[in-house]
Amino acid sequence: MNLFDRLLSVHKKHRWLAHIAYWIVVLLVDVSSSKYSDGPKRSYSFEFVSDFVYEISYIIAAYGLAYFVIPQFFYRKKYFLSVTAFIVLSYFTSVLGRIITVKIDEPLEGRLPKAFETYPEILTDIPKLLYVYFFQIMAAAFIFVFFKMFKDQIEIQKRALTLEKEKAETELKILKNQLNPHFLFNTLNNIYSLSFTSSPATSESIARLADILDHMLYRCNAQHVPLSAEIALIKNYIELEKIRYDHRLRIKFDTCIDHEIVIAPLILLSLVENAFKHGASDDTGTPVIDIDLRVNERDFSFNISNTVAAQKNSMVPASGERIGLNNLRRQLDLVYGPEYSLDASRQGDHFNVCLTIALKHNLTVYEKSKMLIG
Numbered sequence: 001m002n003l004f005d006r007l008l009s010v011h012k013k014h015r016w017l018a019h020i021a022y023w024i025v026v027l028l029v030d031v032s033s034s035k036y037s038d039g040p041k042r043s044y045s046f047e048f049v050s051d052f053v054y055e056i057s058y059i060i061a062a063y064g065l066a067y068f069v070i071p072q073f074f075y076r077k078k079y080f081l082s083v084t085a086f087i088v089l090s091y092f093t094s095v096l097g098r099i100i101t102v103k104i105d106e107p108l109e110g111r112l113p114k115a116f117e118t119y120p121e122i123l124t125d126i127p128k129l130l131y132v133y134f135f136q137i138m139a140a141a142f143i144f145v146f147f148k149m150f151k152d153q154i155e156i157q158k159r160a161l162t163l164e165k166e167k168a169e170t171e172l173k174i175l176k177n178q179l180n181p182h183f184l185f186n187t188l189n190n191i192y193s194l195s196f197t198s199s200p201a202t203s204e205s206i207a208r209l210a211d212i213l214d215h216m217l218y219r220c221n222a223q224h225v226p227l228s229a230e231i232a233l234i235k236n237y238i239e240l241e242k243i244r245y246d247h248r249l250r251i252k253f254d255t256c257i258d259h260e261i262v263i264a265p266l267i268l269l270s271l272v273e274n275a276f277k278h279g280a281s282d283d284t285g286t287p288v289i290d291i292d293l294r295v296n297e298r299d300f301s302f303n304i305s306n307t308v309a310a311q312k313n314s315m316v317p318a319s320g321e322r323i324g325l326n327n328l329r330r331q332l333d334l335v336y337g338p339e340y341s342l343d344a345s346r347q348g349d350h351f352n353v354c355l356t357i358a359l360k361h362n363l364t365v366y367e368k369s370k371m372l373i374g
Contacts, residue, residue: 022147026058026140027051050105057097057133061141064089066148093141094133098122187212187237190244201243208236216266223335224262227295231255234272234291241276250288257295261359264335268293268302270328271353275306278351285309295359302355308346325353 030051069089073082102117117125187209194202215233219225238251275289292303325344332340332355339358344351 022144023055023059027055030055050108053104054097054100057093057100057137058140060096061089061093061137062144064093065141066145070145070149090134090138091129093137094129095123097133097137098125098129187240190240194243199243205240205243208240212236212240220265223264225265227257227261227263227300230263230265230268231293233266233269237269237272245287248286250286251291252289253291253293255293257293258297259295261295261300263300263357264331267328267331267355271302271304271355274325274353275304275351278306278308297359299359300357303352305350305352307349308351 031047069085073085191205287307289306294301341356343354
């Protein structure tokens with residue numbers, strides 16, 4: 001927390017003390033300017049009493065503007081009422097300041113009664129109210145209003161950033177929840193099929209699924225996870241699918257990693273799952289899936305290619321695009337903004353997806369990777 005945030009926090013906890021401190025400062029400035037002006041010299045005690053009483057007009061003007069005129073009229077775009085209220089408030093506080101001067105300040109100073117002005121004279125002497133009192137009173141009020149509006153604007157921006165962050169985190173959780181049941185449904189179907197044949201691979205599949213669930217339930221809560229953990233997750237998933245397809249499936253998974261990085265969880269698994277769902281599962285022949293993962297100093301790339309059955313259309317089915325790639329794009333937008341690209345295309349009987357993420361400092365900090373890895 002920086003110094004300004006600390007000041008805001010103290011102000012919020014001790015609002016009245018902050019207001020009192022402000023008016024004490026204003027009083028000290030008035031006393032100093034009066035004491036060292038070219039006018040008649042008066043004692044400090046007199047100056048404090050006189051300026052303290054006179055400051056009532058400052059306070060009424062400041063709080064009237066900050067808590068009534070601006071929020072009730074100006075912020076609601078009632079500009080005519082804003083101007084009217086401002087004129088009325090200015091006139092009232094200027095008259096009050098003149099009355100305090102004539103009825104309290106001047107008698108304390110020892111002025112003769114004949115020098116006193118009558119109330120009608122005070123109320124109708126507009127030039128004196130304007131040039132002597134309006135600018136002086138409203139200057140202190142405007143400074144108060146400026147500080148309040150500045151503080152309010154900072155708090156509004158902080159609340160907006162907090163709400164935006166919470167919204168993004170909520171959307172990410174929703175997106176992950178949309179992906180996870182889809183993956184679990186397919187995997188459980190595989191294990192269910194194995195159980196009918198009493199295959200020895202059933203226990204192995206359950207163990208791999210347990211590892212996958214452990215990763216998804218307990219290690220994916222952070223915005224980023226180590227890439228090595230995501231690779232292990234993909235390998236477990238691939239081994240489960242190999243059991244389902246036996247020797248019919250041909251799959252290759254190549255990696256070339258210069259250094260460990262962190263990455264948003266489950267995005268790579270989503271692409272692999274999509275390749276199986278819309279490629280291998282619909283190919284009754286010999287489906288092929290090629291995966292290439294690379295990390296260098298500049299970027300991270302993940303390329304996956306899968307064969308597509310001849311009878312399928314040249315585009316990914318609408319439902320697959322909606323659940324798979326569109327969902328993934330939304331998740332990538334929330335985490336990486338413009339620092340990624342996701343391209344999908346069909347070339348002959350192959351469907352290719354290429355994900356590239358620019359390795360900015362917020363992704364490739366090696367110390368952050370080490371901390372996440374433990």
